Amino acid sequence: MWLVILYLLFGDAQSGLSTVTGRIENVINERTTLIENEIKMMFGSDINLSDSEEKVNEIIMNLKHEELDIGFEEPQLFNVSKHFFEYKDEIKKSKLFQLIKQMPKGAILHAHDTGILSPDYVLQLTYWENLYVCFEGDDLRFLFSKSIPTDTCDSQWQLLRDTRFSSGDVEIFDAKLRKYFTLVIDKPNEVYTDINLVWNAFQNYFIRTTSLICYKPVWEQYFYDVLKALREENVMYIEIRSTLPELYDLDGNVFDSVVTAQSYKNVLDRFLVDYPDFYGAKLIYAPLRMVDASTVKNYIEIAKEIDYTIPGFLAGFDLVGQEDLGAPTKEFLEELVEGRKYLQYFFHAGETNWNGMSTDENLFDAIVLGTKRIGHAFALSKHPILIDEIKKRDIAIEVNVISNNVLKLVDDVRNHPLASFLAQNLPVVLSSDDPGIWEADILSHDFYVTFVGVASRHADLRLLKKLALNSLYYSTVKNKDKLVHEFEIRWTRFIDSVIKNSW
Incomplete structure (x- = not known):
C-alpha cells in the first residue's frame, strides 16, 4: 500500500515538474522567436555579409559591446x-x-x-588680405574691401590684420575670435536652456x-x-x-x-x-x-x-x-x-x-x-x-x-x-x-x-x-x-x- 502511495506522490511530482519545465521551455521559445523576428525586421537585415565581412563584423561588435556593457553597468560613463x-x-x-x-x-x-567646416577653418579665413572688422557690443561684422568700408559701424571699421597684430597677443586674440564661429561652450545645458536660445545662437553664426x-x-x-x-x-x-x-x-x-x-x-x-x-x-x-x-x-x-x-x-x-x-x-x-x-x-x-x-x-x-x-x-x-x-x-x-x-x-x-x-x-x-x-x-x-x-x-x-x-x-x-x-x-x-x- 505504501509503495502505491509513494509512487503516486513522486509520479505526480515528476509529471508536474515535467509540465512546468515544458511551460518554461514554451515561454523561452516564444521569447526567442519574438526577438529573432524583431531582429529580422530591423534596418539592414536584408544585407548579406560575405565571409570577410563576417570577420570584420565580429571585430566591430566586440568593440561595440565592450563600450555598451561598460555604459550599462556604469551609466555615468556612457x-x-x-x-x-x-x-x-x-x-x-x-x-x-x-x-x-x-x-x-x-x-x-x-x-x-x-x-x-570647423571654426578653426573659419578662423583661418580671417587671415585673408583686405578683411575689415567692425566690433559691435558683444558681436562683430566682417567685410572685404580695398579701403575702409562706408557701411555703418557702431564703433569703427578696422583692418583685421592690423587689429590682430596690435592686440599684444595674437594667440589670445584668435582664441576670442574663434568663439564667434562655434556653438560649443562649457555647460551647454545651463546656457542653452531652451530651443529658441540655441537657435538664436545658431542663426547668429550664419x-x-x-x-x-x-x-x-x-x-x-x-x-x-x-x-x-x-x-x-x-x-x-x-x-x-x-x-x-x-x-x-x-x-x-x-x-x-x-x-x-x-x-x-x-x-x-x-x-x-x-x-x-x-x-x-x-x-x-x-x-x-x-x-x-x-x-x-x-x-x-x-x-x-x-x-x-x-x-x-x-x-x-x-x-x-x-x-x-x-x-x-x-x-x-x-x-x-x-x-x-x-x-x-x-x-x-x-x-x-x-x-x-x-x-x-x-x-x-x-x-x-x-x-x-x-x-x-x-x-x-x-x-x-x-x-x-x-x-x-x-x-x-x-x-x-x-x-x-x-x-x-x-x-x-x-x-x-x-x-x-x-x-x-x-x-x-x-x-x-x-x-x-x-x-x-x-x-x-x-x-x-x-x-x-x-x-x-x-x-x-x-x-x-x-x-x-x-x-x-x-x-x-x-x-x-x-x-x-x-x-x-x-x-x-x-x-x-x-x-x-x-x-
Missing part, C-alpha cells in the same frame, strides 16, 4: 547619453570611432554649405559669417575645401543645401543667386579634375522659410532659372530655418503646387517636439506635395498614418542625430526617434546638418553616435553598410548602378584593410 559637447573629443580615442572614420560612408544628402564667406574668392575656396574634406572622410558625393546668398568682390560687383550657383558648379568641375575619384555634387536650393508667399514664388523662379542655366546641377528645392518660428508650409501651398511641375522637393519637416502644431503638420504638407526626402522628420514617430505613407511612397528620412541633440530636440540620443525608425526598417539616410558649427567630423561622429547610442545592441555591420548604401540609393544621381559599384569597390578595400590590420 558618453553618448550626454550633451554632444561633453564627449565629442573623448570618443575620438575609441577604436570603434577610428574604424568608423575609415569606413566608406556613401553620400551626404543633408548638409548646409557654410556650416560644414548672420555673422555671411560677409566673410560670401566674398566670392572665399566662397569658392570654402566649397573646394568642403569637397576635399568630404573625400578625406570617405564620402564620395554630396547634395548640398544653400540659400545661395549674393556674393561680392573687391571691385564692388554683387552677384545674384544664379551666379552663386554657377560658382559652385565651376568649383566642382575644377575639383573633379584635381580629384577624379570623387563622384560629384548637386545643389539643393534652400532659401529661408520665414517669408511671405510672393517671396516663395520668386524663390521658385530662381530655382527654375538655375535649372535652365546649369542643366543637371540642381537636385531640387527646400525651405529652411527654425520651423517653430517660421511660416508653415501650408501658407505656400499654391506656389509649391505650381512649382512641383518643374522641381523636385526635399523639404525640412517635423523638426520639432510639438504634436499637432503647425511645425509638426509640415510633415503632412511635405508628403502631399510629393517630397522625395524629408529633412529631420523628428516628429514622424507620432504619426502612424504618415509612417505608412513614407513606406508606400518610399520617401527617405534624412536624420541628423547630433544636430537634434545640439539644437535641443533630444537630450539623450538613446531616446531619439531614429531608434524607432531603424526598428521598423524605415527608409533612413544619415547625415550631419551643420557639423562644423558644433565641431563634429563631417559624418563620422553621426555614424558612431547612431551605431552606439541610438541603434539596438544587436545592430551590426549590416546597419552601417545599409546606411551608406541608402545615401546612394536615395540620391538624385541618375546612374546609381555605377555609383553603387564604385562604393562596393571601396567597401571591399575597407573590409580587407580591417582584416589585414588585425583590429
Whole structure:
C-alpha cells in the first residue's frame, strides 16, 4: 500500500515538474522567436555579409559591446547619453570611432554649405588680405574691401590684420575670435536652456559669417575645401543645401543667386579634375522659410532659372530655418503646387517636439506635395498614418542625430526617434546638418553616435553598410548602378584593410 502511495506522490511530482519545465521551455521559445523576428525586421537585415565581412563584423561588435556593457553597468560613463559637447573629443580615442572614420560612408544628402567646416577653418579665413572688422557690443561684422568700408559701424571699421597684430597677443586674440564661429561652450545645458536660445545662437553664426564667406574668392575656396574634406572622410558625393546668398568682390560687383550657383558648379568641375575619384555634387536650393508667399514664388523662379542655366546641377528645392518660428508650409501651398511641375522637393519637416502644431503638420504638407526626402522628420514617430505613407511612397528620412541633440530636440540620443525608425526598417539616410558649427567630423561622429547610442545592441555591420548604401540609393544621381559599384569597390578595400590590420 505504501509503495502505491509513494509512487503516486513522486509520479505526480515528476509529471508536474515535467509540465512546468515544458511551460518554461514554451515561454523561452516564444521569447526567442519574438526577438529573432524583431531582429529580422530591423534596418539592414536584408544585407548579406560575405565571409570577410563576417570577420570584420565580429571585430566591430566586440568593440561595440565592450563600450555598451561598460555604459550599462556604469551609466555615468556612457558618453553618448550626454550633451554632444561633453564627449565629442573623448570618443575620438575609441577604436570603434577610428574604424568608423575609415569606413566608406556613401553620400551626404543633408548638409548646409557654410556650416560644414570647423571654426578653426573659419578662423583661418580671417587671415585673408583686405578683411575689415567692425566690433559691435558683444558681436562683430566682417567685410572685404580695398579701403575702409562706408557701411555703418557702431564703433569703427578696422583692418583685421592690423587689429590682430596690435592686440599684444595674437594667440589670445584668435582664441576670442574663434568663439564667434562655434556653438560649443562649457555647460551647454545651463546656457542653452531652451530651443529658441540655441537657435538664436545658431542663426547668429550664419548672420555673422555671411560677409566673410560670401566674398566670392572665399566662397569658392570654402566649397573646394568642403569637397576635399568630404573625400578625406570617405564620402564620395554630396547634395548640398544653400540659400545661395549674393556674393561680392573687391571691385564692388554683387552677384545674384544664379551666379552663386554657377560658382559652385565651376568649383566642382575644377575639383573633379584635381580629384577624379570623387563622384560629384548637386545643389539643393534652400532659401529661408520665414517669408511671405510672393517671396516663395520668386524663390521658385530662381530655382527654375538655375535649372535652365546649369542643366543637371540642381537636385531640387527646400525651405529652411527654425520651423517653430517660421511660416508653415501650408501658407505656400499654391506656389509649391505650381512649382512641383518643374522641381523636385526635399523639404525640412517635423523638426520639432510639438504634436499637432503647425511645425509638426509640415510633415503632412511635405508628403502631399510629393517630397522625395524629408529633412529631420523628428516628429514622424507620432504619426502612424504618415509612417505608412513614407513606406508606400518610399520617401527617405534624412536624420541628423547630433544636430537634434545640439539644437535641443533630444537630450539623450538613446531616446531619439531614429531608434524607432531603424526598428521598423524605415527608409533612413544619415547625415550631419551643420557639423562644423558644433565641431563634429563631417559624418563620422553621426555614424558612431547612431551605431552606439541610438541603434539596438544587436545592430551590426549590416546597419552601417545599409546606411551608406541608402545615401546612394536615395540620391538624385541618375546612374546609381555605377555609383553603387564604385562604393562596393571601396567597401571591399575597407573590409580587407580591417582584416589585414588585425583590429
